[in-house]
Amino acid sequence: MARDASRARRPQAPEESAFPLAPTPGRGSPLSPLVHGVMAFVYTTDLSAVRSLVHLHALRAGLTESRAIDLMLAVSEVAANTVRHAKSPGCLDIWYDAREIICQIRDRGFIADPLAGRRKPAMDALGGHGLWIVNQVCDEVEMRSDETGTTIRLHMTLSH
């Protein structure tokens, strides 16, 4: 009670937690706007075409074959989530500059867990590997998800 009384005498400050939560991947600030020269591709279940496109542009951007395969694997896993969960077509945008190549995947699905893909599934787990693989192979993964849909941006640095 005494503590409450002392707190009440303090000047009014906006409600603030002593340990503010770090921004979560799902609820962060808006993503930076798209740049010019973006390649856009809408897919439903044609994941093979999605993979071909990513592989092609990854090599053009200057990724090594091994890292081009990594990016293709990551995009395919995200696009597979569209097929499985989103019940809507997905949109893939690809762009790159001298520094990095970015693949953005948007769909109408909702990912409730902001830490999806951040924990390693058990070796013989029969699910949950997809987004974990994405986080393993990409240099940076940005995820924004709300009731209107999910946007995932995968970054690969070109200097590797």
Add this chain to the structure above:
Amino acid sequence: MPSAVWYNKCVDLLTVSVRARESAGEPYTLVEIAGEADVTNTDELHRLLDEEVAAQPRTMIIDMSGLRFMDSSALHALLRVNRSLDRQGGVLALVSPQAAVAKILRLTTADRLIPVFDSVAEAAAG
């Protein structure tokens, strides 16, 4: 070595063929998976493999040399087959994964759960 072709089925991008073979008097089931295995054909892949598991082979060898791509849902189909075979005393072996397939096997450490060989002959010899 004579080999009877049981079937050869195409699931869009994916071809699965199954043959009964023998190595040093020991029968084994050889499954060749070619093309691209992903979420769009993984149910069919799992169904085809399950049919073979139901025949209770002691050894099932999956030749992946023609498989250009495999995603995590196809990997889960393989892990399920491995688990079923294991429960009935059988063994699953994988052969010649290409770069993209080898990558996902390594990343998920599935290659520590299911043995991977360079050739069918090596896998058959155990």
